Amino acid sequence: MSRASNKKKAKSSANAKARATSRNGVLHRIADALRWFKRKLWRILGVIFLLLVAWVLLYRFVPPPGGIYMLQEYRRIGEIQRQWVPMDRIAPVMARSVIAAEDANFCLHWGFDMAEIRKVIESGSTRGASTLSQQTVKNVFLWHGRDWTRKALESGLTLMVELLWPKRRILEVYLNIAEFDDGVFGVEAAAQHYFRVSASDLSALQAARLAAVLPAPKSRDAANPTQFLRSRTAAIVDGAATIARDGRASCIDG
Template sequence: MVDEPDAPPPHDTNDAPRPARRRSRTAAPAEGGSEKVAPVKKASAKKASPRKSGARKASKAPPRAGTWALRAAKAIGLAAAGLVVVFVALTMIFAVVRPPTTPYMLAESVRQGGVRHTWVPMDRIAPAMALSAVAAEDANFCRHWGLDLDAIRTAIDSRLGGASTISQQVVKNVFLWHGRNWARKSLEAVMTPVVELFWSKRRILEVYLNVAEFDTGVFGVEAAAQHYFGRSAADLTNRQAALLAAILPNPKERSPVDPSAFVNRRANAIADGAATIRGTARASCFM
């Protein structure tokens, strides 16, 4: 029997050299080793959250119509509040200080290059003039709080103009503008009770007699007395006072020195009315 050569031993795959493995950064160090492994750094950049990015985009969008309307309403409200404050402040000041001018007087001064106007206190105005003005323009002056509701109802029922009290005319002359329109009349109706609250009836009549127009460019009873009769307001006679009251509220088309038949009749009625209310409750608030 022939002996066969010895076969080589089978190849042990476990003995073959293996490539070195890359040590993981997170792998634990060998026992007893001092090697320190740096922690894995996370990305520092943070992505914007969809909510924040959407909010930024929304902020760049133009405001809606409702936003503009709300802003406009707030602006109008602030402006109105400011005007109310100014009006109340002026009303309180003019209760003791004479108004330097009026919007209408200022406009006429610019248009004509000047006006005639001299302020006089109530005690330098003839009592007949005060009585005649009340008899002509507002017989219930001492009985109402600025608005004569009975006269307003009568004017509405008869579809005639007028029915403005002396207090309303003062508000129109001192604070507002002339002209027939509902905007002015509405403001006048709201503002008149405020003036009545801060001013006495005597003060209201005093201001009225000093700012009323008696001819083109002639304002106030002192300038009117000098212009028509060559005397001061303190020296007016009963007839002269009645004639001056008779040309109101249309002095540019009426004359107290060359009175028409209408002005004469009106002056006679005013003189009778002034005599009637003298010494009664209708004159107690200003005499």
């Protein structure tokens, strides 16, 4: 009986060891698979990051062909008006007017105007505090909308654009891709559409009118302004002159 009992114990112990070995083997295989997956994931993320850097860097030197929203409008309307012009063919007062109207601290921040964001939060306002850099990223690289995925991508790409593009280039791209009327994109097309002049010949009043329609280009008309638009235009004219004097537009000087 004692010998039989010892055999049973030995067999039971061997089975337990075999099961433990099997479990350890499974755990090791799972751990190896997880390590392989993490390596692959980091490589994929690294490739995506490098592709994004290359894409952003390309548009520092090459005019962006458009964006998702512009393509959507083309499909909806059937045609759009747009003509790319370099910054030296855009009236300086137009650049200053857009800064005064949309992002007075454009030359001072790194893509996000934290002071303006704090004001919006403290006031409980629903209006945005989006900078020209953020709007450029949205118009060139992303889609329009308020979902968190887009906002997260916008934040990362804004930092990348600020790092890889000079401020003058950011504003140049913005002015060439912003919508100024239904199907009218870019300041050259807008100047011709509203005033029958080129972007280089815009007056201070005309530039301010164009800047005033930017928040709502489908409902505001620079050629036939409402009283609100006239008041807004006057404020932008003053603002453009002010930032020219105090140096807040210095980053766009050629």
